Amino acid sequence: MINTKLRYILLPLVGVAILAAPSVLGGTGTVYSAAVLIAIFAVMAYGLDVIVSDLGEVSLAHTVFFAAGCYTTALLSTRAGLDGWGTLAGTIVVALGLALLIGLVTLRLREFVFSLVTYAVGVVAVTLASNWQFLGGSDGLRGIPPLDLSFAGITLTAGNDQELWPYAFALLAITVYLIDRFRHSRLGAAAIMTHLNPRLATMGGTDPARVRLQVFLFSAPISAAAGWLYAYQRAYVSADVLETYFLILMLTAVVLMGRRQLLGPLAATALILTQEKFFSLGGYVDKIILGSVLVLILGFFPQGLMGLAKPLQGLFRGLRRPAPKPPTTSIGDIK
Amino acid sequence: MNLTQQVINGLVLGHAYALVAIGWTLLLGVARLVNFGHGQMYMVGAFVTWWAVAKAGVPYALAVPMAMAVGAVFGLVMQRVMLKATFEQNLVSIMIMTLGFGYVMHGGAALVFGSTGQILETSLSLYEVNMGDLWFTGQDAAIVVATIGLFVGLKWVLDGTRIGRLVRMVAEDPKLAQLAGVNVRRVYYGVFAFEGAAVAFAAGMVAPRTPILTSMGFEEVIMTFVVVVFGGIGSVKGSYFAGLALGLFTALFGALVSPAYTTAAVFLVLIALLVLRPGGLSAGAAGAH
Numbered sequence: 001m002i003n004t005k006l007r008y009i010l011l012p013l014v015g016v017a018i019l020a021a022p023s024v025l026g027g028t029g030t031v032y033s034a035a036v037l038i039a040i041f042a043v044m045a046y047g048l049d050v051i052v053s054d055l056g057e058v059s060l061a062h063t064v065f066f067a068a069g070c071y072t073t074a075l076l077s078t079r080a081g082l083d084g085w086g087t088l089a090g091t092i093v094v095a096l097g098l099a100l101l102i103g104l105v106t107l108r109l110r111e112f113v114f115s116l117v118t119y120a121v122g123v124v125a126v127t128l129a130s131n132w133q134f135l136g137g138s139d140g141l142r143g144i145p146p147l148d149l150s151f152a153g154i155t156l157t158a159g160n161d162q163e164l165w166p167y168a169f170a171l172l173a174i175t176v177y178l179i180d181r182f183r184h185s186r187l188g189a190a191a192i193m194t195h196l197n198p199r200l201a202t203m204g205g206t207d208p209a210r211v212r213l214q215v216f217l218f219s220a221p222i223s224a225a226a227g228w229l230y231a232y233q234r235a236y237v238s239a240d241v242l243e244t245y246f247l248i249l250m251l252t253a254v255v256l257m258g259r260r261q262l263l264g265p266l267a268a269t270a271l272i273l274t275q276e277k278f279f280s281l282g283g284y285v286d287k288i289i290l291g292s293v294l295v296l297i298l299g300f301f302p303q304g305l306m307g308l309a310k311p312l313q314g315l316f317r318g319l320r321r322p323a324p325k326p327p328t329t330s331i332g333d334i335k
Numbered sequence: 336m337n338l339t340q341q342v343i344n345g346l347v348l349g350h351a352y353a354l355v356a357i358g359w360t361l362l363l364g365v366a367r368l369v370n371f372g373h374g375q376m377y378m379v380g381a382f383v384t385w386w387a388v389a390k391a392g393v394p395y396a397l398a399v400p401m402a403m404a405v406g407a408v409f410g411l412v413m414q415r416v417m418l419k420a421t422f423e424q425n426l427v428s429i430m431i432m433t434l435g436f437g438y439v440m441h442g443g444a445a446l447v448f449g450s451t452g453q454i455l456e457t458s459l460s461l462y463e464v465n466m467g468d469l470w471f472t473g474q475d476a477a478i479v480v481a482t483i484g485l486f487v488g489l490k491w492v493l494d495g496t497r498i499g500r501l502v503r504m505v506a507e508d509p510k511l512a513q514l515a516g517v518n519v520r521r522v523y524y525g526v527f528a529f530e531g532a533a534v535a536f537a538a539g540m541v542a543p544r545t546p547i548l549t550s551m552g553f554e555e556v557i558m559t560f561v562v563v564v565f566g567g568i569g570s571v572k573g574s575y576f577a578g579l580a581l582g583l584f585t586a587l588f589g590a591l592v593s594p595a596y597t598t599a600a601v602f603l604v605l606i607a608l609l610v611l612r613p614g615g616l617s618a619g620a621a622g623a624h
Binding site: 052056057058060105109111112113115116117119120121123124126127128131244247248251252255283284285286287288290291292294295296298299300302 | 369371416417419420425426427428430431432434435436437438439441442443445446553554556557560564595596598599602605606609
């Protein structure tokens with residue numbers, strides 16, 4: 001476990017390294033494009049991370065929040081002419097509204113019934129997005145203007161991936177900060193308690209249904225904010241933002257490194273996108289790879305890649321001082 | 336619009352829904368497992384049947400058992416990977432893994448069979464029965480007969496045979512069943528192989544009704560879920576009647592309101608069901624019957 005002081009030194013260093021990474025890695029358009037997508041998809045996955053890792057439920061509706069961000073941004077920027085701040089505010093409001101609706105309907109549902117209902121929400125959303133003319137139907141919505149976050153006379157715009165990167169990085173940094181704060185908050189503790197022992201949580205004066213709803217409301221705008229930036233990155237939005245790919249990507253990002261690792265979803269998204277963008281074996285084979293990674297990790301290495309690295313940590317520790325007794329349970333065991 | 340014709344369509348569709356759901360009914364009742372890859376297993380079953388008939392020239396009556404064998408092998412492989420999680424009843428991992436399997440199957444099927452739509456034609460689907468204004472195909476009749484046969488057969492196996500007793504014991508309490516000498520692992524494998532074979536059989540029977548695409552499968556999961564919830568989780572008889580009700584609803588909604596929003600309407604029915612009988616979900620989960 002990294003101690004708190006070390007964290008305060010390490011995290012900013014990691015941040016600077018990430019910010020500089022695309023230019024160090026060649027600074028080409030492809031690299032910047034991959035970097036922006038990694039940041040966006042990692043933010044999308046962080047939204048789901050708190051539901052899966054902290055609350056212990058599998059929400060399959062997070063692609064809907066992501067898509068809600070995309071569509072809100074597309075509609076507000078093309079039809080109402082709002083700038084980046086306006087579309088972001090709209091995205092958050094819409095995500096909260098949807099999360100409240102889905103959250104209230106599924107409040108008493110748990111485990112697979114909860115997951116199946118959220119899955120159905122996703123399938124219905126695809127039907128709506130591809131049939132409803134207001135959302136552009138099967139053509140989607142085109143002509144989204146470049147991101148414009150100018151305020152108080154300061155011009156802040158981004159027309160290509162290289163210009164978009166600092167904003168994607170900022171969104172990512174804010175998200176990681178929020179997730180970290182959440183995990184150290186009363187709500188975060190209540191979520192874990194509700195997850196591990198709802199009866200105990202109730203005895204301690206926590207209302208599990210309320211906690212679930214609050215965590216849902218916290219997580220939805222995060223995934224939606226990723227959709228907000230994705231709409232600007234792509235400049236058009238169609239029903240394909242609801243594809244299963246995004247769901248599988250999110251889930252893999254959450255479990256690949258091991259659950260409740262602060263930088264886990266980011267590292268996992270980076271690994272997956274690097275494979276897809278630079279070592280692609282064709283769309284179908286990439287699908288097989290991504291799905292297989294997800295299945296094999298959960299089937300055979302439920303603690304993720306960090307779990308694999310644990311024996312190595314013990315080895316290095318053993319060089320310096322006597323090996324400590326291995327912990328019988330760790331946070332990675334939480335499922 | 337001819338109402339009687341829509342009722343006939345609804346009955347055929349209802350039997351099709353029940354047939355597609357039968358594997359999951361047992362899976363949920365016995366092992367408390369859900370399979371989000373169910374729809375993709377249906378898709379693979381449809382494509383294996385299509386490939387065998389259209390490309391390999393195998394007779395349809397032989398192509399369906401081939402698809403069932405492939406489905407059973409897929410089921411066994413899935414259960415092998417998920418065995419640890421199944422024993423731990425780690426539903427979160429199981430759900431995510433079945434989604435992953437579905438995704439792999441989607442990619443694999445598109446790679447092998449291509450991403451263009453296909454039509455699975457059988458001699459039965461080309462044979463039309465006309466009675467005045469009303470009509471149905473030989474395939475429709477075969478679906479109804481096969482579904483009734485399979486449901487009666489499954490009910491008989493569960494209630495009246497030694498295998499059925501072992502399966503019900505595992506559904507009741509896997510740990511105690513193991514103490515009583517039941518090979519729980521083998522039952523889990525068997526149930527998953529049945530799920531794979533049953534959904535492939537359903538695909539071989541039902542897929543000739545519609546064009547087949549490697550991207551299909553999502554609606555099948557929702558329809559199956561509604562059938563299983565509405566019928567009372569794990570109840571074989573309940574699933575059959577729930578399938579019929581859903582089929583009639585879908586056919587009439589599609590004809591009277593809008594075919595494009597049928598899934599959305601079914602989803603609203605599902606939500607209404609969950610609000611009306613939330614307790615029924617867990618109460619019915621006690622086992623297969």
